[in-house]
Amino acid sequence: MSVVAYRRALHRIPELDDRLPETCAYVHSALASFELEAFSPIPSSVCAYLDAGKPETVAFRADMDALPIEEATGLAFASGNAGVMHACGHDANTAMVLALAEYAAARREELPRNVLFLFQPSEETTGGAQRLCETGILGKYRAARVFAMHLWPKLEQGEVYCRPGPIMARSNEVTVTLTGKSVHIGKAPEGIDALAAGAEYLLRAYAMAEALPGEEPVVLRFGKMASGSVRNAISGKTVLEGSLRTFRDGTQDLCRQRLEEIGREIALETGCGAEVFLNEGYPAVWNHEGLYETVRAGLGEHAPRLLAAPTLTAEDFSFYQRRVPGLFFLLGTGDTPELHSPEFCFDDEAVLPAGVEFLKRLLLLA
DSSP: OOHHHHHHHHHTSOOBTTOOHHHHHHHHHHHHHTTOOEEOSSTTOEEEEEOOSOSSEEEEEEEOOBBSOOOOSOOTTOOSSTTOBOTTSHHHHHHHHHHHHHHHHTTGGGOSSEEEEEEESOTTTTOHHHHHHTTTHHHHTTEEEEEEEEEETTSOTTOEEEOSEEEEOEEEEEEEEEEOBOOBGGGGGGSBOHHHHHHHHHHHHHHHHHHOOOSSOOEEEEEEEEEOSSTTBOOSEEEEEEEEEESSHHHHHHHHHHHHHHHHHHHHHHOOEEEEEEOOOBOOEEEOHHHHHHHHHHHGGGSOEEOSSOBSOOOTTHHHHTTSOEEEEEEEOOSOOOTTOTTOOOOHHHHHHHHHHHHHHHHHOO
16 A cells, blocks of 8 residues: 555544554554564554564654544545544555564565664653553563654655754643632732733743743743632632753752742742742653764765754654654644644645655665
């Protein structure tokens, strides 16, 4: 089958998180037709190992989960599952790795390395990459390098981009809870105003993030602030929900420390209780500099274009890179709607064959 046929079949059956029965069945069936034996190290994963009799292995990763979005593309092969859509292009990522597996299986004796294909769940939610890595699969199959590719709007259609070092940010969800004392507004001096405390926290947190030095950008923004119950009562509770994006662990540690300090300052000044919570999130996607140079030199005129600056989006591919050298590539879709949009679509016949050809060159790279 063609990569376009794989993609369109997968696009019709989007599923969420680690509940991917139709998707996994489709991938299992395709791999079986290439005479590759598939296995599932974690629920809703599909992996396959191609033994070419070599001492080391190259791994290719694809993410399979979709998003809880009602599709609005009008495509003839649009989602058949209400309220779920491949709006981030994971159908394309999976299709390209399936096409690569088909190619590799037919050329086993030509391969410079064994090949490990990793189809994972939960990239959009709980980090399927981390759970898959924790099984020890990369070590078991002697993976020496790992690659992944992702569609990217606004980059030139069909062109592959990469950069050494940081390419995607570390992401931490930030939740700040300020607890005061609610009283009728007519007795305001007897209350403790959690809304005012929340507003002050917001301003100080933004000022902190904007003042940080560093070569890579730092972004802290709160998208939601909930406080109080009625207009004529002092708010007794404020909850701020936001996201922190950094690239270096040290910068993230500094931001965490400062956000907690601001909470203590606000509590001391206002009398509110203050709780500041940052989840662990995904580490930054950091392309291995040495492997980048190997690929750039080895591919010559077919090397990826240099991406000018890292993006502030996040990706769980970083968990693989913390175990073996890895590169994350972006495949341009041209002037299309943005990822995570209900209108996201692209010219798969122009984009995906170009992506597969690039992956084939990586596969054969000495």
